[in-house]
Amino acid sequence: EIVMTQSPATLSVSPGERATLSCRASQSVSSNLAWYQEKPGQAPRLLIYGASTRATGIPARFSGSGSGTEFTLTISSLQSEDFAVYYCQQYNNWPYTFGQGTKLEIK
């Protein structure tokens, strides 16, 4: 099983600033990585797939990068609606696995 490790567990950032979230895989997942945003009481929303491609309707301030074992989600200028929990997920191998999540909170 591929273990996905996200860091930090909690990130405090001010609105308008940049947020950088990290995700590391225990072995290579190529570019088969997705990022999701989850808000309380809502289903997760797909943000990024293929490590760097924004899903339909996702604002350009969200960007993903990386391949192999190291990945980054960057939110260029935080809006109030961006404060949430973010998960990475690999779909390169069965079983699919998620990271434990990064909570992005208002500083």
Added chain:
Amino acid sequence: EVQVVESGGGLVQPGGSLRLSCAASGFTFRSWWMSWVRQAPGKGLEWVASIMPDGSEKYYVDSVKGRFTISRDNAKNSLFLQMNSLRAEDTAVYYCARDRAASDEGGFDYWGQGTLVTVSS
């Protein structure tokens, strides 16, 4: 509009069974992989199971193998999760999600609102 709606959750005793359903609409259900993902209270997301469009291949997380069965009825645009020998650690919100495994894109692009399964005596 793509929609997936789960049902069937509830309170069940340890060792009991429950069958979850997911009704899909707004897309050609028979052409898509489908998956179940769960989230225990206060915890992160955990993939549970996936099924090929024609139902011929199924994959499970180790912790549910032999206890859970994923299935689908393409004629009724429905996905199911039969859960047997339930344990307290299976308590979670269970999400049905459309899985883009068959394409080069990947990821779960549409999710339901989830159905809560509570395993407790």
